Amino acid sequence: MRILFIGDVVGNMGVEMITSKLASIKQEYRPQVTIVNGENSTAMGRGITENIFKTMMRSGVDVVTLGNHAWNNEDIYNFIDDTPKLVRPANYPGKVVPGHGYTIINVNGKKLAVINIQGRVFMDNIDDPFSQLDQLVTDLTDQVDAIFVDCHAEATSEKLALALYLDGRISALVGTHTHVQTNDGRILPNGTAFLSDVGMTGPIDGVLGMKSDTVIERFLNARPVRYSVVDSGNAILSGCVIDIDDKNGRARKIKNIIVKKDDLLGM
Ligand SMILES: [Fe+2]
Numbered sequence: 001m002r003i004l005f006i007g008d009v010v011g012n013m014g015v016e017m018i019t020s021k022l023a024s025i026k027q028e029y030r031p032q033v034t035i036v037n038g039e040n041s042t043a044m045g046r047g048i049t050e051n052i053f054k055t056m057m058r059s060g061v062d063v064v065t066l067g068n069h070a071w072n073n074e075d076i077y078n079f080i081d082d083t084p085k086l087v088r089p090a091n092y093p094g095k096v097v098p099g100h101g102y103t104i105i106n107v108n109g110k111k112l113a114v115i116n117i118q119g120r121v122f123m124d125n126i127d128d129p130f131s132q133l134d135q136l137v138t139d140l141t142d143q144v145d146a147i148f149v150d151c152h153a154e155a156t157s158e159k160l161a162l163a164l165y166l167d168g169r170i171s172a173l174v175g176t177h178t179h180v181q182t183n184d185g186r187i188l189p190n191g192t193a194f195l196s197d198v199g200m201t202g203p204i205d206g207v208l209g210m211k212s213d214t215v216i217e218r219f220l221n222a223r224p225v226r227y228s229v230v231d232s233g234n235a236i237l238s239g240c241v242i243d244i245d246d247k248n249g250r251a252r253k254i255k256n257i258i259v260k261k262d263d264l265l266g267m
Helices: 011-029 050-058 074-078 129-140 156-165 212-221
Strands: 002-006 033-037 063-065 102-107 110-118 146-152 172-176 193-195 235-244 251-260
Touching: 002 011, 002 146, 002 172, 011 033, 011 050, 011 235, 011 251, 033 146, 050 063, 063 110, 102 129, 110 129, 129 146, 129 156, 146 156, 156 172, 156 193, 172 235, 172 251, 193 235, 193 251
Parallel strands: 002 033, 033 063, 110 146, 146 172, 172 193
Antiparallel strands: 002 235, 102 110, 235 251
16 A cells, blocks of 8 residues: 655645645555644644644545644544544543544555654653553554554654664654654665654745744744744645555555645755
């Protein structure tokens, strides 16, 4: 099976890249399943709305994953329980966590589990992603043919360590959250595809999607500043395409993709 994974959709411009570009990207790469990280997709760049989720699904997305901003749009509590194809990090603590930490979908007669897990290095101290992912994979492995993990984390070391810890037991682990696409995509020794970060989808004339003057002000003054999302100019869509052998669930290939909004970027 071929998976298209698209990284962190930021604000209105990010959503617009999905609605305007996904059809042609799918025509070019012919994925059988499309997964998008949508945790920054509101106009404010934090969380997701039900409307945006539905817009993404209408545009050809099969599963939307989240991350540390999953809860920032409070409206999420009104629909996440009834939306199994919207997957929040599986390792939030508490007896009852709203929503779903994974989903299982049918892809050409095969079953694919999509898991969202969140790192702890330089992030909130939630439950241990290593033991949580280990347990989830143990539980799911007999039920599915392939397992894809969106690892929402800050530190490349944590993402790579998690991928190596599960190498051979999951088909792919791809990082999100840092919004910069890395160039280290590879197949690990036991058959798991790995990429430290898939990169962001949305405006690039700012700092990771946010207006640069506010971000610079915070670095200069070390005082809290309200960030706002860039809403005009150039944009990119960052993703990767992963080929998985349906017979054994092992990855064969992982390839980065970058699609530009227009030809003005000089990239
Ligand atoms: Fe994030």
